[in-house]
Amino acid sequence: xxxxxxxxxxLGQLLxxxxxxxxxxxxxxxxxxxxxxxxxxxxxxxxxxxxITFATDFIGWYAVQVNANDIAxxxxxxxxxxxxxxxxxxxxxxxxxxxxxxxxxxxxxLGITLIGGHTxxxxxxxxxxxxxxxxxxxxxxxxxxxxxxxxxxxxILTKGIAIEGTSILAREAAPMLRKKGxxxxxxxSAKEFLFDPGISVVKDxxxxxxxxxxxxxxxxxxxxxxxxxxxxxxxxxVGLELDGDNVPVLPECEEFCHALKLDPIxxxxxxxxxxxxxxxxxxxxxxxMSREGIAVREIGRVIDVSHGVKIRTKGRLHRLxxxxxxxxxxxxxx
Numbered sequence: 001x002x003x004x005x006x007x008x009x010x011l012g013q014l015l016x017x018x019x020x021x022x023x024x025x026x027x028x029x030x031x032x033x034x035x036x037x038x039x040x041x042x043x044x045x046x047x048x049x050x051x052i053t054f055a056t057d058f059i060g061w062y063a064v065q066v067n068a069n070d071i072a073x074x075x076x077x078x079x080x081x082x083x084x085x086x087x088x089x090x091x092x093x094x095x096x097x098x099x100x101x102x103x104x105x106x107x108x109x110l111g112i113t114l115i116g117g118h119t120x121x122x123x124x125x126x127x128x129x130x131x132x133x134x135x136x137x138x139x140x141x142x143x144x145x146x147x148x149x150x151x152x153x154x155x156i157l158t159k160g161i162a163i164e165g166t167s168i169l170a171r172e173a174a175p176m177l178r179k180k181g182x183x184x185x186x187x188x189s190a191k192e193f194l195f196d197p198g199i200s201v202v203k204d205x206x207x208x209x210x211x212x213x214x215x216x217x218x219x220x221x222x223x224x225x226x227x228x229x230x231x232x233x234x235x236x237x238v239g240l241e242l243d244g245d246n247v248p249v250l251p252e253c254e255e256f257c258h259a260l261k262l263d264p265i266x267x268x269x270x271x272x273x274x275x276x277x278x279x280x281x282x283x284x285x286x287x288x289m290s291r292e293g294i295a296v297r298e299i300g301r302v303i304d305v306s307h308g309v310k311i312r313t314k315g316r317l318h319r320l321x322x323x324x325x326x327x328x329x330x331x332x333x334x
Contacts, residue, residue, distance in 0.1 A: 005222050007324070008032075008234060032146045032235030034070035034219055035136075043137050046076040051131040054168065058194060059130050060085075060102030065200050066221065066270060067134035068110050072205035073217040073273065074145070076138035081107055083117040084131040091121065091128065099128065110202060142209065147235035149216035149276035153302040155240065156275050156285065158204045159197050159295055160248035161225050161264055163271030165328050167193035169256050172332060180259035190252040199271040204294055208273065211288040212281035220269040222326045227266070228274050229320060233309045242300040242320060244313035260331055266323035276302050 006014075008031050015029045026044060027037035035048040048070040052063045060083075068078040083103055087096065096119075107114050112134075169177065170190035177187055193199075201219060208214050216236060220228035225247065233240050249264045257264045277285060282298065289296040309320045 005227070008231065027145070030147075030235070032218070032231035034146060035074050035076070037074070037138075037143065040137070043139055044076075044143060046071050046074050046136040046138055047133070048136075049131065049133045051129060053127075053129055054172075056168070056171070058102055059128055060099040061106040062102075062194075062199075063130040063132040064103060064106035064110065064112065065198075066219075067132040068112065069199075069201045069205075069219045069270060071134050071136035072202040073219050074136075074138060075142045075205070075209050075214075075217070076136040078110060078112050078134055078136040078202065080115045080135040081112050082115055082133040084133075085117065085119045086122045086125060086129040086131075087120065088125045088127060089121055089123070095128075099130065103130075110200070144209065144214055144217050145235070146216055146218045146232050147237075149232055149236040149238050149240075149302045151238060151302050151304050152279065153215055153276035154279050154282055154298055155229075155242070155300040155302065156208075156277060156282070156296055157225070157248065157299045158201065158273040158289065159271055160250045160253075161220070161272050162253050162267035162269040163193045163197060163250065164199050164221075164269060165224070165267035165326075166190050166250060166253040166256055167199075168268070168328055169260070169331070170252075173256075173260065177256060177259055182255060182259055186252055186255065190256070193250075193252070193271070197271060201271065201273040203292065204273040204289075207288050207292055207294065208275050208277065208285065212275075212285045213278035214275055215278070216276040218274045220272055220274055222268050222329075223323050224264070224266040224269045224326065225272070225274065226320055226323055228269070230309055230322065232274065232276070233305075236302075237305050239303040239305045239307040240300060240309045240320075241303050241307070241317070242309075242311040243298070244311045246297060247299050248295065248297050257327075262327040262331055263321065263323075264327075265321065267327040
């Protein structure tokens with residue numbers, strides 16, 4: 001099989017065969033949902049695991065962000081984290097120290113406590129891998145599911161796309177980008193997208209939950225915005241109509257994708273929060289986001305499932321494109 005997510009229909013078949021006998025498991029593994037929910041009396045424990053497998057100088061910091069995001073989009077507060085750190089035989093003590101420092105710094109910034117994990121130097125490993133397990137908590141009446149979108153809801157997107165993919169391309173494909181005419185200044189600027197505007201949506205999700213009647217939230221990661229929309233539609237058994245001309249594509253992302261012949265909508269997009277909210281709360285939400293310095297834009301609406309998932313560009317309505325592999329993975333050829 002090729003690198004990337006398992007096909008959504010195949011994953012659904014696999015998960016549908018699992019046996020869950022513990023009645024405290026309110027939400028178990030399900031395609032499109034970002035985390036599990038376990039009944040802990042007056043609240044739910046929110047549990048998530050996600051690995052970082054791309055080569056990156058900030059792998060420890062990265063692992064905290066992506067796991068915290070998936071707790072936040074459930075309406076929860078990330079609280080505790082464990083990390084499994086797998087290292088190649090050539091790893092130096094300095095590199096290990098850097099990973100631990102990144103984990104600690106990122107966790108502290110988000111109010112998360114590192115409570116354990118596992119470290120191991122592994123045979124025949126080409127690069128470090130960090131697999132995080134994040135635990136959080138949420139009041140029962142404040143849970144938000146990817147599957148909660150309702151016809152009539154407005155789709156909003158914060159910041160823009162694709163923050164994560166653009167930053168990784170700047171770090172991993174700089175020679176090719178320069179060869180295609182992209183300036184070194186633009187590439188240097190895009191490298192910092194990991195931190196500004198950043199790939200965390202913890203604050204974005206907290207603002208949405210505080211001021212709006214939000215029915216669904218999702219963290220567009222691998223497969224980009226397109227895959228996130230398809231997952232939201234399938235999970236909630238709804239249709240979606242995306243206003244392609246209103247999707248905020250970052251200028252650097254647009255330039256990189258044009259140079260490398262990639263589609264921004266299929267590029268890994270952590271840092272942008274996708275949410276389905278009641279139309280009556282849109283104005284209030286935009287005002288609240290503005291006060292927090294977070295850009296937000298209406299990008300579409302939730303419709304009946306019979307209409308499918310469509311995108312409108314330049315006045316024409318057509319099927320939303322699907323991506324068997326993330327555009328980043330396709331470009332890197334891994």
